[in-house]
Amino acid sequence: MAKSFEVTELPVRSAKFIARKQWVVAGADDMYIRVYNYNTMDKVKVFEAHSDYIRCVAVHPTLPYVLSSSDDMLIKLWDWEKGWACTQIFEGHSHYVMQVTFNPKDTNTFASASLDRTIKIWNLGSPDPNFTLDAHQKGVNCVDYFTGGDKPYLITGSDDHTAKVWDYQTKSCVQTLDGHTHNVSAVCFHPELPIIITGSEDGTVRIWHSTTYRVVIGYDEGTIMVKLGREIPVASMDNTGKIIWAKHNEIQTANIKSIGADYEVTDGERLPVAVKELGTCDLYPQSLKHNPNGRFVVVCGDGEYIIYTALAWRNRSFGSGLEFVWSSDGECAVRESSSKIKTFSKNFQEKKSIRPTFSAEKIFGGTLLAMCSNDFICFYDWAECRLIQRIDVTVKNLYWADSGDLVAIASDTSFYILKYNRDLVSSHFESGRSTEEEGVEDAFEVLHENDERVRTGIWVGDCFIYNNSSWKLNYCVGGEVTTMYHLDRPMYLLGYLANQSRVFLVDKEFNVIGYTLLLSLIEYKTLVMRGDLDRASEILPTIxxxxxxSVAHFLESRGMIEEALEIATDPDYKFELAIQLGRLEIAQEIAVEVQSESKWKQLGELAMSSGKLQMAEECMKYAMDLSGLLLLYSSLGDAEGLTKLATLAKDQGKNNVAYLCLFMLATGYQKLLCSQDHIFQAKYLR
Incomplete structure (x- = not known):
């Protein structure tokens, strides 16, 4: 609890925020209205408002008005800019006025609910109601307006155990919500989702779908927290950069190409795309997807699908279905239930009706039609719906490369890259062999497995781009995973535009974000994986x-260290590669360039072990490795070197090294000992 206000000993039946004033206004059974500053906790105003219990207060969204309703059967309008003067009284109800609420679409009007069984609609400025709805068989406890879309709806809850949805323009009842077993005391429309919430004195709260008016969820005892909606935005981008998304029933479009050429795009920043209204959807969208050529968009939701034209948003086809998927050439399939899947031609004419021998919980499109059970997936060809292969894996999502030769299967904990052997499957079918039970052996070949959870993914050539559970934006080529960026919030992949060399993502607020991923870099890595090094070399200058x-690290991971050394530009990394290859001359050039003592020492030791004594001597001098030089000169019997080393060691304060040099030269070592106050040792060594 953040703050608590002591108001009165009697019940407080209603309190509302006035955010623009930092106030809370409350009405209580002592017939007073009190106003508090919720920051300072100061009491701003106290005044007697009614002659009986105050049931409700409502705040005007823009004007300095507060409505109050009471058991004295009156509704009063208060103006805080006039010292909380009562500027109007609304009379007409013949019983307690339980609730008042402003119409968010026309803030000059408001509705009132009363135990006289009616709902009255009022205009500010007029003491008489516009009209009265004989709403229920018993008293009406609550009322709320629908805020979304164009529907002129309000909802009421009553002591007759029902809630009703009304069209206040036609003054007709749209739907009655039956299910509660006691008085309905609270109702509301969700401000964004197609949800109605009702609360009752039977101890239950029910959540209803506002399109189908069916119960979605309900609970009784205790407290429960329910997450409504989902994080992933309903959005799709075609291969030209045109984006379509659904904000509830409203459909909007944006085009990445609308960003001017003079605008400097920065990785990770929101793109200033111009958003336009495209139309509305007759159902509540739960998924939205372009077909492969971008001409059509399918919207799924509420057990139905509608296919629209992408440009004009005209209804092209529709039907019943839990899921809808596109094939890679524009055909489509619909899962009507777990036991029935239908396929359609490019003109949306039904081709086949399939009844799988298992419970199909999901379907996926692409090069092949895939049907999933809880613990395996079966692939079928689109033409004849023949079984290609069954793979025992729990599938969360499926992503086909545009070539149709590669597919990524994502589970809850990992993903697999598989190669589809198209020619082998074609040969199998041409031979006339049956595939009903086992499918085509070796139709798929597992290329790579990675223990990362894929949130969303797309293919660019043979490169699989995805974001993982840690919200890292990665790409995978040939099994090697490279992290491009660390995302600062949940984002979901839309697509890739080759002409901009950028991958685009969207967040739940429909902000579009772009990140650079060079097409030339992807093509180079892809060609290396295919073994086409000549063509890869031609592309390298464009990177x-x-x-x-990054290219050098990729080549090193493929065991191509020579090529990595030629390409690497970072001196430290290039030095490591040269050491791996035993290219000590190149390593020496780098050491001269960076002048790192640790590199000189490492190189000196390697040169010594390789028998390159001149290089070893030079490296040890740069590294000031006096012990190494002592070992080298003493092994070679180099008196001149020992003499120089003795002098250098004395200058550096390395007296042990200096003493050993002089001792081996049999000259000057006694003098050195005496200078260090070791006279006894000097006498002993005479």
Whole structure:
């Protein structure tokens, strides 16, 4: 609890925020209205408002008005800019006025609910109601307006155990919600989702679908927290950069190409795309997807689907279905139930009706039609719906490459990259062999497995781009995973535009964000994986220098260290590669360039072990490795070197090294000992 206000000993039946004034206004059974500043906790105003219990207060969204309703059967309007003067009284109800609420679409009107069984609609400025709805068989406890879309609806709850949805323009009842076993005391429309919430004195809260008016969820004892909606935005982008998304029933479009050429795009920043209204959808969208050529968009939700034209948003086809998927060439399939799937031609004419021998919980489109059970997936060809292969894996999502030769299967904990052997499958079918039970052996070949959870993914050529459970934006080529960016919030992949070399994502607020991913870099890595090194070499000059280290790391992971050394630009990394290859001359050039003592020492030791004594001597001098030089000169019997080393060691304060040099030269070592106050040792060594 953040704050608590002591108001009165009697019940407080209603309190509302006035956010623009930092106030809370409350009405109580002592017939007073009190106003508090919720920041300072100061009492701003106290005044007697009614002659009986105050049931409700309502705040005007823009004007300085507060409505109050009471058991004295009156509704009063208060103006805080006039010292909380009562500027109007609304009379007409013949019983307690339980609730008042302003119409969010026309704030000059408001509705009132009363135990006289009626709802009255009023205008500010007029003491008489516009009209009265004989709403229920018993008293009406609550009322709320629908805020979304164009529907002129309000909802009421009553002591007759029902809630009713009304059209206040036609003054007709749209739907009666039956289910509660006692008085309905609270009702509301969700401000964004197609949800109605009702609360009753039977101890239950029920959540209803506002399109189908069916119960979604209900609970009775205790307290429960329910998450409504979902994080992933309902959005799709075609291969030209046109984006369509659904904000509830409203459909909007944006085009990445609308960003001017003079605008400097920064990775990770929201793109200033121009958003336009495209239309509305007759159902509540739960998924939305372009077909492969971008001409059509399918919207699924509420057990139905509608296919629209992408440009004009015209209804092209519709039907019943839990899921809808596109094939790679524009055909489609619909899962009507777990036991019935239908396929359709490019003109949306029904081709086949399939009844799988298992419970199909999901379907996926792409090169092949895939049907999933809880613990396996079966692939079928689109033409004849023949079984290609069954794979025992729990599938969360499926992503096909545009080539149709690669597919990524994502589970809850990992993902797999598989190769589809199209020619082998074609040969199998041409031979006339049956595939009903086992499918085609070796139709798929597992290339790579990665223990990361894929949130969303797309293919660019043979490169699989995805974001993982840690919200890292990665790409995978040939099994090697590279992290491009760390995302600062949940984002979901929309697509890739090759002409901009950028991958685009969207967040739940429909902000579009772009990140650079060079197409030339992807093509280079893809060609290397295919073994086409000549073509890869032709592409290399088009890759910017700042990406060459990334390329070198990729080549090193493939065991191509020579090629990595040629491409690497970072001196430290290049030095490591040269050491791996035993290319000590190159390593020496790098050491001269960076002048790192640790590199000189490492190189000196390697040169010594390789028998390159001149290089070893030079490296040890740069590294000031006096012990190493002592070992080298003493092994070679180099008196001149020992003499120079003795002098250097004395200058550096390394007296042990200096003494050993002089001792081996049999000259000057006694003098050194005496200078260090070791006279006894000097006498002993005479």
């Amino acid at each position: 910017p220098k700042e990406q060459h280290n």
